[in-house]
Amino acid sequence: MSTHAAARVAAPTRREQILREAARLFAERGFHGVGVDEIGAAVGISGPGLYRHFPGKDAMLAELLVGISERLLDGGRLRVSEDASRGDGSPEALLDALIEGHIDFALDDRPLITLHDRELDRLRDTDRKRVRRLQREYVEVWVGVVRALYPGLPENEARVTVHAVFGLLNSTPHLARPEARPGREATAALLHRLARGAFAAAVDPSRAVVVDPS
Amino acid sequence: MSTHAAARVAAPTRREQILREAARLFAERGFHGVGVDEIGAAVGISGPGLYRHFPGKDAMLAELLVGISERLLDGGRLRVSEDASRGDGSPEALLDALIEGHIDFALDDRPLITLHDRELDRLRDTDRKRVRRLQREYVEVWVGVVRALYPGLPENEARVTVHAVFGLLNSTPHLARPEARPGREATAALLHRLARGAFAAAVDPSRAVVVDPS
DNA sequence: CAGGGTCGTTAGCGCTCGTTAACCTGAGGG
């Protein structure tokens, strides 16, 4: 998480610029809805100049999607291993850490989150399989933690629940007016509560009713 | 003009066939990723024959998105008015009814749900504004019910929560292997629990204004 | 049987898109 800020010290290379703008444009208008000339214009060069950096338009999307999926999976695995290496690791705290990490990603890299579940089918077979595998492994990391916390939850229900919580956490990019929502930290805290509430309700319906906290 | 009555029960009309297949294809490969020839082939005619039924490819997408949005909004409003006309209407039961209706939609019309939040930006300005308005009104229906049930929840947090729950309920189309999840009714019940759990958790426990459960 | 409407067909036009080809320029090294 602190590494994220540190990596931004140096000026972004041209490749990174291109990927950044391509992600934004793809998220806004869809992969097929953006032309290479537009991507070039967004970074100050024009059209075919992109081919000095990428073998083709497909390759940009592929690199974006593989990158996202790897970052998510690596982050998830890192948190699991941190929790395991810490003596007092608890499933509760670990699930919170996973949720926290995913929320950071959803709030800070909105175009990528959008692309991640929207443009997967535009990839060539080999890339799509690779991304699918990374996504599946990321889900399995969550499923493992959720089932450690709620042993009574059947595996297929846990998987559906994890998918549903992803949908919940990834919902912010779809908000029409981003200025109409609470600040970043308040939104993050709210999403975190919602996710925990959903997980709690997955196993125990009685927790789905509001109770007096006092 | 053909007979209206005959089309009610009998085989779907050609227009409906086209819309159905177009929805499936658009959801699978994106609006720009599907050609008119493919849509035609999917209903047994070929290419330009579609123009006997629609003025253009855009019009198919527009009719699909407007139709979805209207169906959702009408369903929501219907349930609210039913609840109001029933003497014993309670926000609890009303929210359950809204959730139920949305789940039915998400499970039974998966391509439409996918299109609904994915291809909106491919519409012409006038159609897009119309769909946006319908979607916004649908959200407001939910927000009203949620705030009636949880008066302590601020309006902007309620709105984010409703969006998040939509993301949760709409997550099933993204499941890679639909056969790996529980049956329809079990999935519906699970999603219902998750949604209720998320709403219950929306109210920050430390700030909760608790309504008398009598 | 004539005539029109409906619902198709095929051919092809015009445009846009991703990509390639050929050329240019400025910086660094021997």
Add this chain to the structure above:
DNA sequence: CCCTCAGGTTAACGAGCGCTAACGACCCTG
């Protein structure tokens, strides 16, 4: 001073797209 090479440029090509034009088969109805 020349050569190389990275990183651009513009021109243009070929494919694929949405859509139109022109035509035809079929089914009514009078």
